[in-house]
Amino acid sequence: MVNACKVIDRRNTIPVLAMVMIKATKGGASIIGTDLDLYTTTFVPGTVTSDFTVLVDAHRLKATLDKVKDAATINFAIDDAALVTSIGKLNLSLHRGLDASEFPLEAAFRTALGTSNCSFVLPAATIAAVLDKVSFAVSTEETRYYLNGIYMHVDEHEQKLCFVATDGHRAALYKVDVPAGAGALPDAGIIIPRKTVAELHRMVSRNGRAQDAMVTAAEKGVSFLVGEDELLESKAIDGTFPDYGRVIPTSNRHRVGIPSAPLIDAIRQASSIMSEKSRRTSLSFSPGRLVVSCSSPEFGTASTEVRITSDFELSIGFNAGYLMQLLGQLDGGAMLEIDDPSGPAVIKDGADPAITYAQMPMRI
Template sequence: MKVTLERAALLKALGHVHRVVERRNTIPILSNVLLHSDGDGLLLKATDLDLEVTERLTAETGTQGGTTLPAHILYDIVRKLPDGSQISLETTEAGPLQLRSGRSRFTLQSLPESDFPDLAAGTFEQTFTLKAGDLKRLIDKTQFAISSEETRYYLNGIFMHTTEVEGHVMLRAVATDGHRLARVEIPAPQGASGMPGIIIPRKTVAEVQKLVEDQAQEVKLEVSPTKIRFTFGEVVLTSKLIDGTFPDYARVIPSGNDKFLTVDRGPFQDAVDRVSTISSERGRAVKLALAEGKLTLSVTNPDSGSAVEELEVDYDAAPIDIGFNARYLLDIAAQLDSDTALFKFADPGSPTLVLDRDGASALYVLMPMRV
């Protein structure tokens, strides 16, 4: 294999693929990135057996062939080379790879291309395209609520499915960790109708979130019962899905909450942030005391003291005292798009609904705490 290409192009591609590679691997080949020249350019591929990212680059190709190299070492070498430099990669039969750039020379130990695993085998029954902004919205608005509790593995991702709402087919993303739930929906694109419910793993969600930042146009999604593939231009990410059943989240979303609070989002966030400075790391509880036109936020910590702050709000229902985890409140408030937040309460022991406004496409459910 012999190829020559721009440093900037190779660095960007390695930035996309090398993140998949775990720092510690019991299988040596999984520490490597595959490079293959087929005469049309250079293909890069990395995998952890659950997730695979490939990217094709334009390159000046000499001899064809392929090899695999330590992903993080190669990325660091290319990152440290000067801007604007040309890089030449050359291998001999079963020998190490020679990397040349300007006056720099590196000889890197390789493993054979034939040993590299292929995750992308199999067919995808359903294909559709999403605007990059829509995919970003589905992920950004829900990923914070993904559970990190490994025993409930079926909550370790975003549940995506289609559903009918008032005669319209919607594509919906849901995540929950048992303490809070995030649900956001967009009109289903052509080809998505009837898509089975799938759970996209947390690591895949994080990679898609980074890749979609570089994508201005549309993203192609291909879905099978066990895998999902995202195509961002020349970058292709294929991932296994979580093999489990997502709980019936609709049962958790309250429908009869009749105490409505409307509050300016910015001042509310700032007040929660200030009073929670006093709260204990373990509890993080903040109490909301609601009375007509007034919200009082308070935290009491026997070890460090207490804090109280009052806000003028739009509230005219019966007084209620309710407690929440301050971090969860701040996470949800940060996801809202408008300048106001609408809270719908039932009683101090029941889930609370948080939205931008009635009928908003994103809604959040928050379980209360005892305070």
């Protein structure tokens, strides 16, 4: 029920979309929920004496289940117009309401996924790592809807499976070796929607997660079979992801390693004088020295120093909030690559070469 309720909106103008489908067949029951763009199917093993399919109000049923903590099993039975349910000592007779034939199982992207020749396996831990490091950069700006997800594609030149997100202020890129079967991904790639990303992240990050996930892709959709009993099928975002190579340069001249924790602390201290943490912070590099400074027209200025090994002089401004959030993704030190004060800075994780970030500067 948890997976279905994560997908089903609490407020629906279409009554059937508030329902979860319980489809009992030999060996157990499939629990299906949808918002039309995202379908989740969870198979729960159990003993079934006769097949049935029924629709029940999803969030009301889950709220009832949540209140019965000591029940080891749930029993369902069909009795005329009711779904008779026993949960521990609690007995329910639930109105069936809508007919199961009204549930919208048919969708063009699901049909395309069913005939796709592109399927590959990724460790669930790898998917969790990718989403941990990339999803923070997904845009929430609805006008540029094509940025409202993670772009998955194969880089033919490097032979890497790439996952990219950007909100126009920063970009995040994670590369893994191309698994067998991923070469059949559509040439244009797939943009996985933000809601799908969040639900997939929850599924592959929780305790007791499955070891592997089967990914299937088609031009209009993508699905993730986590283990053997949890399926997430999603409509892809219909749009063209921008050429992210323009905001992640590969030839910045100046490179310097900086411990990320001291740099975050320096930015936090200097930006404390500003009323909003999203305001500009200045990083001034000189040989062996980095000065982090911020100013407030109403309050004054603040600066602090971080000892580094560098041999160049340059000052560049960044959004303090964005930069701290990006640095907080790093597990090792930050390798900062800068070309000039007006171009994007590239930040790499000293602990994981698969990760590359880019941060757009602000005018000083």
